[in-house]
Amino acid sequence: MEYLLTEEQQMIRDSARQIAEEKVIPVRAELDEKEEFPHEIMKNLAQVDLFRIFIPEAYDGLGTGSLELALAIEELSRACLGVATSYSANALGAYPIILNGSEEQKQKYLPSIASGTLTAFGLTEANAGSDAAGIQTTAVKDGNDYILNGTKQWITNAGEAEVYTVIAVTDRSKGARGASALIVEKGTPGFSFGKKEAKLGIRASSTRGLIFEDCRIPKENLIGREGLGFIIAMRTLDNARTGVAAQGVGVAQGAFDEALKYSRQREQFGSPISSFQAIQHMLADMATHIEAARALTYAACRQLDQGGKNVAKEAAMAKLFATDVAMKVAVDAVQILGGYGYMREYPVEKMMRDAKILQIYEGTNQIQRNVIAQALIKEAAAKR
């Protein structure tokens, strides 16, 4: 389908595709098997300026929008979701600074992120998943510092990133309005990491806890002002949601490509299995769903890029639909490859393991439905 991409958008997509094909595909099985963080690929991505695309021009970035980021993420996800997640997490970690950071914070951190410094976003805790308002980590003001205590869980890029944007409670009495966003640098005394989690999929990505034990950070590291933490977190997730949708489109496309290729080579009963209607109908459904997911994702991105303030619903729809499509298509790809698909020799079993996280992270698909429904009801109420 023709999406009328600009020359610059095509350039970004092609750069990401080149890295996916030349640098990711040859090592993805090994990264998955060894649960190894893709350091070299992150360097490659930074070198071709793909870290610049989500950083504003004023801070040494290219200042492109969410569609450009989605195009890059989609291409990487097509090859390996573990790599794509490690890359996307940098945008997630940078958003709080981009959206609400002070001029000094932007000057200090964004140019270095643009050239490849890894970042991470720390929100989730053991008892604060879908209910992000339930976070326990505290940041207590002490003179010119904040003292952080608590533990963040399942943080992508933890241990690998240099800069962390963390949500902590500064005033428990105010509930959700008592949370704040803070910047913590790796190496700050009192800041350490939990064990590396063993996961079903996206095993190339690093998932660890952030442990704060009387970790003292200067008050200049507060993003925005006290109490804005929850709003910053939600705005960050609104921006990141289309990225996860793009991951879904990418994984689905990658799995579909493998299934189509295999179905044309594999012969049973004297014919390629692609000549059987049972397979044809599966392929047709897969391709149709992928195209619908892509169209919805790009449309949500474009709305976001046109400065639409209220795109939570559209972004949630894209995330929900594209990631459900990714799961379904990956399962069907394994089915088309049959016994071979179940074996690690072929890439689709990994894609199927990888795809599952998409329905869970950055807001489960149940939460996305809540977001969509709340927006629908609000819109209906506003019309009265």
Next chain:
Amino acid sequence: MKVIVCIKQVPDSSEVKINKETNTLIREGVPTMINPFDMHALEAAIAMKEQVKAKVTALTMGPPQAESSLREAIAMGADEAVLITDRAFAGADTLATSYTLSKAIQTLGFDLILCGKQTIEGDTAQVGPEMAEMLNIPHIPYVRKIEELTDSHIKAHRLMEDGYDCIESPLPVLLTVVRELNQPRLPSLRGKMAAKKAVIKKLTSADLVIEPNRIGLVGSPTKVRNIFYPSHDKSDRQMFDGTPEEQVENLLVALKSMRCV
């Protein structure tokens, strides 16, 4: 330091087809790329900019569509690009090519010239050394490592079959490079955007001080009589049975009977 990198646009295809009438490669409709060895030369030149103050010029001779390869070179980090293009240059063999290139290089000015060791379609490895001779400068072929580079001299490793030679030379000098030298970088987005806007300088026969009988087809002493694929006759193949020892014994007997050993 003025660094010139000579590159060539070659077919990006393993199935190269030949025009039976002219005995030349069919280039139309075949995807193209920068000759892979030249990518290593480009990388070396661009990496030099991080060490010494250098201006990198990518140079190629070819049809107007070779401009796309020069834009790729700029995307990688070359500062400027020059395309030598003129119908009068068409049909050049290695001698006429190196003559034309060396004349252009003289016009441009240089301290260091970098070339890939050979192209992947002609495979002659002649143009680099021939240019050095025509420019009357030393050359170091098959460079696998540049150990030292200053404004006045260079120390480089020349790859040999049984190791390498360490060669020191004053500048100006011409190097031809091998794959072992480096890993070519991917073009950055900023580079690609710059390449899109870059003005490619064009040189025609009128811009160069040249002898007309030394360029193009006229200036090419190489005459290709015939180009053909080597035939593989499988009729005299023999398979040996038995234990490995017996197979080796039988192979040896057969080779001896053919006077191969």
